[in-house]
Every structure is written in C-alpha cells, then in structure tokens.
Amino acid sequence: MNERTVTVDGIAVTDFGGAGRPMVALHGSFGRASIFDGLARELAGRARIVAPDQRGHGYTGRADSYASDDFVGDAAGVIERLGLAPVVVFGHSHGGITAYRLAARHPELVSALVIEDVGPVMRPPEIARPILDVRGWPAEASTKNQLAEAIRSRGVPDPGYFMQSAEPADGGWRLLFDWDDMMAVQAGGVGDWWEEWLGSTCPALVLRGEHSTLLPAELAARMIARRPGSRLVEFAGAGHWIHDDDPAGVARAVAGFLGELGLSPGRSA
Known part of the structure; x- marks a missing residue:
C-alpha cells in the first residue's frame, strides 16, 4: 500500500492506497483515520480505504459546531472533492450514523453502506448510556x-x-x-435516526459485536427487518470496536459484501 494524506477543505484525509474498490471509512467519536490501519491491511487488494480525520479529531482542526449535519456535510464534501462518488461508505459508531444519514440525504454519493455497531436509535431507553461523560479528563x-x-x-x-x-x-x-469537543460530538449523535436509516435504498451490511453496548441484539434485528436490502453479520466475542477485536472477520465480511455488489470501482483520489 502507498499511504498518503491530503487536505480537503481543512479536513485531513488518509488514502491507504493499494488496489481494490475505494471505500470511504468514517471513524467514531474519539477516533481518527489511522484506526483503520489494520482493516486497510486486511482488505489490501480488495478495498482501498480513504478515511478522513473528521472535524475535531486527529489532524483536522477544531470546529465551532459538532452537529450531526456538520459531519454529513463534511463527508459529502470529501467524496465530491475527491471524485469518488458513488462510493461504498463504511461507518463505525458515530461515523455509522453519519454514513446512513449521508446515504439518505445524498443517495447519488453512496453506492452501499457498511455500518459497524451502531443502530437507528441513540438514546435511552434503547441505549442506556449513549454519552460517555469525559469532562475534565486528562489530555x-x-x-x-x-x-x-x-x-x-x-x-x-x-x-x-x-x-x-x-x-x-x-x-x-x-x-x-479536546474532551469538551468530544462531549459535543457525542451529543450530536443522540437521537432517533429511524427515518434516515430507512431513507436510502442502497445495499447495506450491518456489523454487530456480541458484547455491544450500543447496538442491542433486538434493535439490530429490527434494523434489518425494516430496511430492504440490509443484512446483519454478528461477531462472537467482539465488543463495540469489532475492527480491533476481529479484524480478519470484519475484512472477510466486508470483502464478501463488496464482491456481491457488482459495482465498478470508483476513481482514484
């Protein structure tokens, strides 16, 4: 792989390089593009991961607003500016919410979705603890x-x-x-997102860890049942960070999904 980083409208974007179909990967709260290092290696030759450091994370600067719409707009801008559309979008946690909201609002940009361990509801009582209180934590x-x-x-x-x-x-x-920024990021993901999970028609693969705290089994089952073209893969022994707990398993699931799509690869960034 020939990894390189470019800046798109102030957003640092890592292109992990190599052969394979481009896939835009969106990290969750507290993350950065490099969390997909292992997945990029596992998918080498089958997918080329292009991952932004989203606003307030990694090498992308802080922002005045961390509403969910801001993240959707940023992702749309990266895909458009890099000429990747329509592209498969992989989203973990908060990045998964951004991914399926992007597909609902900009269907022309998204050919398929891979949603890692997040559902269409992020609030009590379905999710007991949607926000981790990190105020005042050491930096x-x-x-x-x-x-x-x-x-x-x-x-x-x-x-x-x-x-x-x-x-x-x-x-x-x-x-x-910044920990306070991360409180705002998490708050922006809290809500009922059913309308936008159901608002797109592209193929979707949902990944769930057996020990997930953010995607209960019953919610995952309803998520798939209500949206045609979606299917679920569960990972025994995995928690919320499935790509860390079972990188080879995630790569197999994603590679199989990509192989079933029959889409032409996107253009290089």
Missing part, C-alpha cells in the same frame, strides 16, 4: 504510559482506543482531540 502527560494510566483511572479498563489518538508533543504526550 496530556509526561509519558505515554502515564497518559494511558490517567485515562484508566477514570474507569476505562482498556484505554487503547483513546490512545490511538495520542502523540508526542513538547517533551510529553498529548491527545489529538
């Missing part, structure tokens, strides 16, 4: 281990996902996002 420390321990002390047994957004800075380590 920097002298060492990487100290930063990880500081996050662990907030009740996170495995801070690995957050630490994927950590980097050296000024003799220490810092996170590439």
Whole structure:
C-alpha cells in the first residue's frame, strides 16, 4: 500500500492506497483515520480505504459546531472533492450514523453502506448510556504510559482506543482531540435516526459485536427487518470496536459484501 494524506477543505484525509474498490471509512467519536490501519491491511487488494480525520479529531482542526449535519456535510464534501462518488461508505459508531444519514440525504454519493455497531436509535431507553461523560479528563502527560494510566483511572479498563489518538508533543504526550469537543460530538449523535436509516435504498451490511453496548441484539434485528436490502453479520466475542477485536472477520465480511455488489470501482483520489 502507498499511504498518503491530503487536505480537503481543512479536513485531513488518509488514502491507504493499494488496489481494490475505494471505500470511504468514517471513524467514531474519539477516533481518527489511522484506526483503520489494520482493516486497510486486511482488505489490501480488495478495498482501498480513504478515511478522513473528521472535524475535531486527529489532524483536522477544531470546529465551532459538532452537529450531526456538520459531519454529513463534511463527508459529502470529501467524496465530491475527491471524485469518488458513488462510493461504498463504511461507518463505525458515530461515523455509522453519519454514513446512513449521508446515504439518505445524498443517495447519488453512496453506492452501499457498511455500518459497524451502531443502530437507528441513540438514546435511552434503547441505549442506556449513549454519552460517555469525559469532562475534565486528562489530555496530556509526561509519558505515554502515564497518559494511558490517567485515562484508566477514570474507569476505562482498556484505554487503547483513546490512545490511538495520542502523540508526542513538547517533551510529553498529548491527545489529538479536546474532551469538551468530544462531549459535543457525542451529543450530536443522540437521537432517533429511524427515518434516515430507512431513507436510502442502497445495499447495506450491518456489523454487530456480541458484547455491544450500543447496538442491542433486538434493535439490530429490527434494523434489518425494516430496511430492504440490509443484512446483519454478528461477531462472537467482539465488543463495540469489532475492527480491533476481529479484524480478519470484519475484512472477510466486508470483502464478501463488496464482491456481491457488482459495482465498478470508483476513481482514484
């Protein structure tokens, strides 16, 4: 793979390169494009992942607004500017909400959807804890281990996902996002999104981890039953970050789905 990063209207976009059908990948809250490193390697030759650092995340700057519509508009702009449409869009968690809302609002941009571990409802009582309260959490420390321990002390047994957004800075380590911004990002994803999940007709693959806290089994079943052209793949033993827990399994499911689509590959970014 020949990975490269470009900037599109202020948004840092990583093109993991290589052969295969282009697939735009949208990370979740607290994430960044590089969380798809492993998936890009697993799908090498079958899919070429193009992933933005979404507003407020990674190397893309902070923003004044983190409403769901803002993320949809950003994704649409990246796809249009890079000439990828219509393209398969993969979305994890908050990125999954953005993906299916994008398909409903801009069907000309999206040829198919892969939704990882998020449903059409993100609010109580269906989802007991749609927002993780991270106000006042540590943003920097002298060492990487100290930063990880500081996050662990907030009740996170495995801070690995957050630490994927950590980097050296000024003799220490810092996170590439602001915790208060992440509260706003999460709040923007809270709601009832049934109308927009049902608002597109392109093929859709939904991935669910057995131990998911954000996509209960009953909700996933209704999600598939109500939308023609959708199907569900469940991953035994996996949690919310299925692409980390079972990267080979996710790659097999996605590669099989892409193979069934019979779509012509998009243009290079």
